[in-house]
Every structure is written in structure tokens, then in C-alpha cells.
Amino acid sequence: MAGPDWEITATTVYCEVVGDEVTLMVYGDGTCKCTGREKYSRRDKKTRASGAKKGECAADCTILNRYRDSLLKSQ
Numbered sequence: 001m002a003g004p005d006w007e008i009t010a011t012t013v014y015c016e017v018v019g020d021e022v023t024l025m026v027y028g029d030g031t032c033k034c035t036g037r038e039k040y041s042r043r044d045k046k047t048r049a050s051g052a053k054k055g056e057c058a059a060d061c062t063i064l065n066r067y068r069d070s071l072l073k074s075q
Contacts, residue, residue, distance in 0.1 A: 004075040009069065015041050024067050032068045034061060051054060 010025045015036050022036030037057045 012062065013067075015063065024064050026068045026071050030036065030068065030072060032064055034064050037061070045052060 007028045010023050011020050012023045014020075015022045016036075018034065018036050018040040020040070022034050022039075023032050024032065026032045034057065041057045048071060
């Protein structure tokens with residue numbers, strides 16, 4: 001099966017876990033990442049002060065995995 005005809009695609013969604021908007025990125029090779037993962041998986045003063053943080057990202061994010069799987073399935 002050939003890969004998708006794109007290199008990267010992204011969408012911004014509201015993440016209930018962290019209580020903020022995050023961008024989900026999926027690459028043509030099937031790898032993916034979320035901007036919230038880096039921002040909300042560390043505990044620093046700036047993140048705590050923002051008040052946006054409700055919880056921490058999971059290493060295996062259901063939202064990101066569903067987005068990736070739906071994109072790759074449609075190819």
C-alpha cells in the first residue's frame with residue numbers, strides 16, 4: 001500500500017485533558033505529535049501560572065491516535 005500523497009497535515013482542537021487548544025500533526029509516514037504534549041507534560045512555573053492546565057497528557061493520546069488513524073485510513 002502506498003503512503004499518502006501529503007507530507008504533513010495538522011488541525012487545531014480543544015483538548016479536554018489540558019483545557020486548552022492544541023495542534024495535532026500527522027506526518028505522511030504515520031508518525032504524529034501534539035503541541036500540547038510538550039507544553040503540558042512538563043511542570044514549570046509558566047504552565048502552572050497560565051491556569052489552563054487541568055491534567056497531563058498521556059503518552060498514548062486517544063485523540064491524536066484517532067485523528068492519525070482516520071487520516072491514514074482514508075488514503
